[in-house]
Amino acid sequence: MSYSIVLACLWALAATVIAMIPSRRRHWPQAYVLIAIGIPLLGYVTYENGPLAGLVVFVAGASILRWPLIYLWRWVKRQFGTSASKP
Template sequence: MSISLALAAVWVLAATITAMLPMRLQYPPGLTLLVMAPGLICFMGYQHGVWVALIGLLAFVSMFRNPLMYFYRRARGERPEVPK
């Protein structure tokens, strides 16, 4: 297994553990994972090609759909509600 796929597997485990935390504790690790993902996806694409990067991107969007929708709505000028 290549280093990029091993790092991706660790990232997925960290994201799964983060999802199990209470909502108020998810923000710091979730934001860290959100920021790290594009670099990891690019690294996977560099080592394995564009199709692997596309699969990684689809998995990332699937796992982080709610935060990405929040940032999308904020960029459009809306004021979305944050769960408590």
């Protein structure tokens, strides 16, 4: 197993442990740290193992960090949906 895949598995394990710890801020600061570490890690996995492995790691990370992605999707729809509906 490559070094990048091991790091991605450790990232997923750390994200799971972080999710089990109670948080007053609903884990948003921890999510920002996971995103900051996860994006370069995703690039490293894709570079070392190819696009299919990168896609698998992306889907795994997206399932862990689904709420930031949902909020990003809603924000993008609001940004492009309002400007497209104006005459």
